[in-house]
Structure formats: structure tokens, C-alpha cells
Amino acid sequence: MDSARVIYKRPFSLGMLFLFLILLATMPLYVQPYFIILLNTVFMYIIITLSWAIFSGPTRYISLASAAFFGVGAYVSAVIGQVLSLPLFIATGGLVSFILALFIGLLTLRLKGIYFIIFTFGVSELIRHFILWWEAKFAGTVGRWVVAVDHTTVYYVMLIIFILALLTAYHIRRSKFGLALRSIGEHEEAAAHIGISVTILKTITFAISAFFMGATGAIMATRWTYIDPGIAFNPLFSFMPVLMAIFGGIGQLYGPILGATILTLLEEVLITEFPYYYMLLFGIILIAVILFLPNGLVGLIEKLGKRGNKG
Amino acid sequence: MRILEGERVAKYFGGLAAVYNVDFDINQGEIVGLIGPNGAGKTTLFNLISGALPTTAGEIRYKNRKITSLKPNKICKRGIARTFQLLKLFGKMTVFENVLLGSLFGKSEDINESDAKRDSLELLEFVGLSEVRATPAKELTLANQKRLEVARGLATKPELFLLDELMAGLNPTEVAQAMELVIMIRDRGITIFMIEHVMKAIMSVCDRIMVLDHGVKIAEGTPEEITTNKKVIEVYLGE
Numbered sequence: 001m002d003s004a005r006v007i008y009k010r011p012f013s014l015g016m017l018f019l020f021l022i023l024l025a026t027m028p029l030y031v032q033p034y035f036i037i038l039l040n041t042v043f044m045y046i047i048i049t050l051s052w053a054i055f056s057g058p059t060r061y062i063s064l065a066s067a068a069f070f071g072v073g074a075y076v077s078a079v080i081g082q083v084l085s086l087p088l089f090i091a092t093g094g095l096v097s098f099i100l101a102l103f104i105g106l107l108t109l110r111l112k113g114i115y116f117i118i119f120t121f122g123v124s125e126l127i128r129h130f131i132l133w134w135e136a137k138f139a140g141t142v143g144r145w146v147v148a149v150d151h152t153t154v155y156y157v158m159l160i161i162f163i164l165a166l167l168t169a170y171h172i173r174r175s176k177f178g179l180a181l182r183s184i185g186e187h188e189e190a191a192a193h194i195g196i197s198v199t200i201l202k203t204i205t206f207a208i209s210a211f212f213m214g215a216t217g218a219i220m221a222t223r224w225t226y227i228d229p230g231i232a233f234n235p236l237f238s239f240m241p242v243l244m245a246i247f248g249g250i251g252q253l254y255g256p257i258l259g260a261t262i263l264t265l266l267e268e269v270l271i272t273e274f275p276y277y278y279m280l281l282f283g284i285i286l287i288a289v290i291l292f293l294p295n296g297l298v299g300l301i302e303k304l305g306k307r308g309n310k311g
Numbered sequence: 312m313r314i315l316e317g318e319r320v321a322k323y324f325g326g327l328a329a330v331y332n333v334d335f336d337i338n339q340g341e342i343v344g345l346i347g348p349n350g351a352g353k354t355t356l357f358n359l360i361s362g363a364l365p366t367t368a369g370e371i372r373y374k375n376r377k378i379t380s381l382k383p384n385k386i387c388k389r390g391i392a393r394t395f396q397l398l399k400l401f402g403k404m405t406v407f408e409n410v411l412l413g414s415l416f417g418k419s420e421d422i423n424e425s426d427a428k429r430d431s432l433e434l435l436e437f438v439g440l441s442e443v444r445a446t447p448a449k450e451l452t453l454a455n456q457k458r459l460e461v462a463r464g465l466a467t468k469p470e471l472f473l474l475d476e477l478m479a480g481l482n483p484t485e486v487a488q489a490m491e492l493v494i495m496i497r498d499r500g501i502t503i504f505m506i507e508h509v510m511k512a513i514m515s516v517c518d519r520i521m522v523l524d525h526g527v528k529i530a531e532g533t534p535e536e537i538t539t540n541k542k543v544i545e546v547y548l549g550e
Contacts, residue, residue, distance in 0.1 A: 176415045176424065183401045183412050190399035193361060194467050195387040195416040 024159055028152045036151050037223075042264045043158035044220050045244060047165050049260040050253075051212035052241035054169045055205045057250040058181035061112075064121035064238040065104060067128075069097040069210040071233035073217025074146075075131065078227055081147040081218075090157060090218045097214025098207045105203035112188075121238065128233035135229070143228030146221045157219045165212040169253055172205070181205060247289050249296025258297050313375075314339045314471055314502050315360070315391075320369035322355055322526075329355040331526040332369070337471070342493065342503040344517035346510075346537075348546060352526040353506045354396055357473050360504075361393045362386040373471070390418050392469035394460040396476045396506070402449030406440055406459055407431060409448050410466045417467025431466055438462045438492065454485040461492065465501075472496060474505040478512050490516050514538065522546070 028036055048066055056063050073093035080089050108119045135141050149157075172178045183191040184198055192198045221227050241260070248259020266285065270278035293300050316336040322329045330352040337343050345353050358364040360371055362383040371379045378386055392413075401409050414427035414434075422430075435441045438458040443451060448459055457477055464472060474493070478486045490512050497503055507513040513520065514534040522530040522543050530540045537543055 176412075179404075179408060179412055180416060182404060186401040186403060187399040189363065189383075190395065190401070191412075192383040193363070193387055193393055194413045194463060195384050195418065195420070196412070197382075197384050 021163070025156075028155055033151060036155050038265075038268060040151065040154050040158055040220075040223060041268075042261055043155075043162055044216055045240060045260040045264045046257050047158070047162050047216045048213055048237060049241040049244040049248070049256040050162075050165050050169055051209040053245045053250050053256040054165075054172060054212075055181075055202075055209040056242075057245065057256075058173075058178065058185050059202060059205070060185040061109070061202070062117045062242060063206070064117055064235075064242070065101075065124045065210075066213055066241050067233050067235055067237035068104075068120075068124040069101060069213035070217035070220075070237045071128065071131075071229070072097050072100055073214030074221035074224075074227050074232035075144075075217075076214070077218035077221045078144040078146045081222065086149065086153070086157070090161075090215050093218025094211040094215035097217070098211040100214075101207040101210030102203055105206040106199075109199060109202045109206065121235075124233065124235070124238055128229045131233070132229040143226055143231075146225050146227060148225045149219075149222040151223070154219055154223050158216070161212060161215050161219070166253070166257075168208060168212075172208075173253060177201060177205075243286060245296075247286065247296055249293075249298025249300075251295060251302075252298045255296055255298040262297070312339045313337070315371070315373050315504070317360075317371045318369055320356070320359060320371060321367045322352075322359055322364060323367045328526045330359065330523075333523070333526075333528045335521060335528065335531075337502060337504055339470075339502055340497070340500070341518045342497055342505065342516055344513040344520040344534075345504065345506045345523065346508070346513060346520060347523035350525075351523040353523055354475055355526075356523070357393060357475055357504075357506065360386075361391060361473060384416075387416075387467055387469075388418055388420065390468070390470040391473065392417070392464035392467045392471075393473035394457070394464055394475055394477060396479070398456050398460055400448040400456055400459060400463075403447055405445050406448055406451065407435065407444040409459055410434055410462045413463040413466025414468075417469075419468055431462075434462045434465050437465070437495070454481055454488075457481070457489070458492070461496070465496065465499075469501060471502045471504065474503060474507075476506050476508060478507060478509045486512055 027039065048070060052063065052066055055061065073096070076093040076096050077089050080092060084092065104123055108116060108123070111119050172181070180191065180196045180201055183196065184202065188198055217232065221232065224231065244259040244263050245256045246259070247263055248257065249255035267278070267282060270281050274281060313336050318334055319332045321331050333356065345356065347353050355364065359366050362378070362381050362385070366379050369379070370377055373389055373391060378389060401412070410431040411427060414422060414430045415424070432441070435444050438461055440455060440458055440462060443455065448456065451459060461477070477493070478489050481489060486509055493503060493505065493516050505513070517534060520532065520534055520537045521528060522537060524546045529542045529546065530537060532540070
């Protein structure tokens with residue numbers, strides 16, 4: 001019965017998705033530039049959160065290394081942005097983060113639970129300080145200028161990265177590897193004993209999620225036009241995706257998207273309306289959500305949906 | 312034909328020898344029991360065979376090829392499956408998904424999805440869990456959870472199946488059903504090596520029994536030989 005309903009619903013939601021994408025694609029034609037800039041920030045958080053959830057959602061390995069991958073992408077675009085064309089240096093940003101994640105993954109994915117969380121955070125900070133040291137020592141600079149790109153281009157690049165991330169997340173979720181990632185989250189030892197190469201699977205998925213973070217960092221750097229390690233490797237880029245994903249709920253693909261969108265917009269409103277209390281209010285809202293919506297917004301929506309069906 | 316053999320297999324935890332110089336062999340098609348008091352090293356020996364733990368010394372060979380130092384997923388792909396004493400099911404996933412994972416990632420890696428699904432349904436039928444295939448695994452009764460562990464193991468298409476205390480915690484009726492299931496698995500051509508505390512079960516099902524005590528193998532033989540073995544009686548009943 002359940003599956004029948006899902007199949008019936010799918011063409012409908014696919015059509016909706018398609019319409020929504022067209023709306024997004026034509027957005028720059030009829031909205032204010034301010035709105036496009038805001039949307040760029042929304043997309044940045046959506047992509048980071050979505051790609052964080054690709055790995056950390058099913059496996060329950062809470063990674064706090066997002067800032068590392070994002071920042072490395074940003075630095076790639078600062079270093080080679082002048083030399084290479086836009087698509088090329090964005091892709092390179094993603095690729096460098098991908099390779100970095102493979103390396104970090106092989107080092108850290110044997111750690112579990114809190115040890116993994118702390119190690120990923122440590123790695124992220126280590127890279128930030130390493131680049132700070134390197135820049136001061138060898139480049140004789142604190143920060144770097146990045147080639148500027150106009151907001152509409154940034155928007156379209158974000159949109160493309162978002163769609164690619166979404167497609168990737170969707171396919172991983174539906175494939176047998178998505179199932180295997182979930183089994184790792186439930187009982188890694190048992191997963192290994194039924195033939196799943198847990199280390200390889202975890203490492204590659206970790207790297208795939210890092211690719212999108214790196215690409216996002218690369219395009220975001222062009223919007224900022226100036227970056228230093230404090231901006232590019234801001235620890236908030238590690239913490240926010242976790243909060244956003246939990247807020248939205250990681251049970252469904254749209255959870256992280258919803259969470260990232262709402263929290264980014266909320267942050268924007270709070271900053272402009274209550275500049276002095278914004279962090280306080282933001283914190284209270286987050287605590288309330290985690291206390292009352294343990295499964296995030298997705299959990300709430302599913303609960304309401306069930307009630308609606310019964311009635 | 313020997314399917315599994317161990318030569319002077321040892322495992323130390325710090326200074327403690329959990330398994331000490333154990334030699335063993337298992338022939339194709341046999342049901343071999345592994346018994347011993349608590350802490351004798353039975354589960355440790357299983358962990359060494361399945362690759363969950365590395366051996367300290369000695370060699371384990373499966374079909375004449377060395378498997379010591381292989382990772383659990385590689386050992387599974389060679390054709391050895393196991394169940395866990397403390398069940399390790401994927402609790403939030405459905406019964407069907409638990410078994411499907413075994414089919415998809417087990418010994419035959421290139422299996423296509425529809426074959427894997429068909430195999431999984433067939434196995435759920437075999438262990439008697441077809442009715443509850445859409446239920447999350449954690450909601451099953453203990454007896455059914457144990458059946459599910461068996462089905463998931465079988466889904467990887469093993470030739471040797473390690474069963475770790477399949478019958479512990481079951482009531483007499485469920486024990487009888489579990490014994491029946493063990494025989495049915497053997498009839499599928501799968502060799503069985505099982506740890507068991509329920510004596511009635513192990514005596515009636517096994518072709519051969521090995522006894523461990525404090526990590527050392529103290530006896531081996533047919534059920535009759537074991538029940539009359541002086542050392543075994545000493546270990547189980549005291550002097």
C-alpha cells in the first residue's frame with residue numbers, strides 16, 4: 001500500500017521539482033540583485049549541508065571538516081583563479097578537496113564516535129593554521145585577492161553545483177551503496193561481515209561530499225573577492241551544516257535543503273532586525289527545535305502527513 | 312575434504328591468552344560444535360576466523376588458502392558467513408533490506424539487483440520471515456531476530472557458516488525450531504561451525520564437537536565421546 005502511494009506520488013513531485021528548477025533558473029531575470037546575493041548565500045549553505053548529509057547522514061559519522069574542504073576550494077580559486085577559466089578552477093577546487101578528503105578519510109575513518117568528530121575538527125583547524133603560517137612565511141601575505149565574478153554568474157554556478165549535488169545525493173541514496181552506508185551507520189562490524197568494504201566505501205563517499213564543498217568554496221571566494229584563512233576556514237562552515245541538517249532532518253533528501261534554507265533566511269532576518277540579539281535568538285530557536293523536533297522538520301512534516309491521511 | 316583448518320592459532324589480549332595454540336579442522340558438509348565454559352575463548356576463535364580480530368600467532372586456512380590477516384569483508388567474499396552472539400542487525404532497516412544487503416555485497420559481487428531481491432525473498436521464505444519482511448528489524452521478537460541474522464548470513468552465499476549461540480535465550484519450542492533450521496541449512500550444502508550452550512541441541516545436531524577451556528582445546532570427538540570424556544566432565548561439573 002505504502003509503495004503504491006509513493007509510486008503514484010513520484011511523477012507529481014518530479015514535475016514540481018522541474019517547475020521549481022525553471023523558476024530558480026530564470027530568477028535573475030526578474031528579482032532584485034539583493035535577492036540574488038541572498039540566494040547565493042542560501043545556496044552555499046544548502047550545498048554544504050546537502051553534501052555533508054551525503055556522508056554523515058547515513059553513516060552517522062559526524063564530520064566537522066566541512067570548513068577544511070570549503071576553505072581549500074576557496075584557496076584554489078584564489079591561487080589559480082586568474083590563470084584558469086571559471087568552470088575549470090571551480091572543478092579544480094572540488095577536485096583538490098576530493099583528494100584531500102580521500103587522504104583525511106584514510107587517516108581518520110578508522111576512528112569512531114566522538115574521536116572522529118574531534119579529529120575532523122582538529123584537521124580543519126590544522127589546515128587553517130598551516131595555510132596561515134605558509135602564507136606569512138613564503139608568500140609574505142595575510143590574505144589573497146580573488147578574481148571577481150558578477151553575482152548572476154555566481155548564482156548560476158551555485159545552481160549547477162546544487163543540481164549536481166542533489167542528483168548525486170539522490171543516486172547514492174537509491175543505490176545499493178546508499179543502503180550499505182546506512183548499514184554502516186547501524187552496525188559497522190556487521191556491515192563488514194556481510195562483504196561491504198566499509199573503509200573504501202566510507203572514504204569515497206566522504207571524498208564525494210568534499211568535492212561539492214570545495215567547488216562551493218571556489219565559487220564563493222570569487223564573491224568575497226578577498227579571502228584569508230580566517231574567512232575561508234571559518235569554523236562556522238563546519239558547525240552550520242550539522243545544525244542545518246539536524247534542523248531540517250536527515251531522514252529525507254529535502255531535509256538538509258529545507259533546514260539550510262530556513263536557517264540562512266532566519267539568520268538574515270535576525271541579523272538585520274535584531275543585530276544585538278541575533279545570536280541569542282538564533283540559539284534559542286535551535287534549542288527549541290532540537291528539543292521538540294528530534295527528527296527535524298522532516299519528522300514534523302511526516303507526522304502531519306500521516307495525520308492528514310488518517311483524517 | 313577439509314574446508315577450514317587452523318594451525319596453532321593464538322590470540323593474546325595483553326598478557327592473557329584468550330585462544331592458545333588451537334589446532335582445528337572442519338570438513339565440508341559437517342556440523343561441528345564448539346563448546347566450553349564462559350570465557351573459554353569460543354567467540355574469540357570465531358572472531359579470528361571471520362577476521363573481526365587479527366590473530367597473534369598461527370595460521371587459518373580456508374580451502375587451503377591462508378585467510379589470517381584478511382579483513383572481514385574479504386573473508387565474507389571467500390565464502391565464510393557468521394552470526395553474532397549479541398545480535399548486530401541493522402535495526403532501523405526493514406527485515407528485507409537486512410537480507411538484501413547480504414545478497415548485494417556477499418560472495419557474488421556482480422549480482423544484479425533483481426536477482427538479489429529474488430534471492431532475499433527466497434531466503435526470508437526459507438527462515439520463515441516472509442510475513443514480517445517490511446517490519447524494521449528491531450521490532451522483531453528475539454527468535455525472529457536470530458532467524459534474520461541467519462538469513463542475512465545465508466544471503467552472502469557462504470559455504471561455511473559460523474553460528475554464535477544461535478539458541479541462547481530461546482524457549483524450548485524455539486530451540487527445537489532453531490535446531491531444525493540448522494539441519495536445513497546443512498542440507499543446502501553449507502558447512503556449519505557452531506558455538507552453543509544448549510547441550511541438548513548441540514549433542515543431537517552435531518557430527519563432531521570441540522571443547523575449549525581457558526583458550527586451550529581440551530577435547531574433540533563425536534557427541535558420545537564428549538559426554539563421556541573425563542576432562543570435559545571436570546571442566547563442566549568441577550572435580
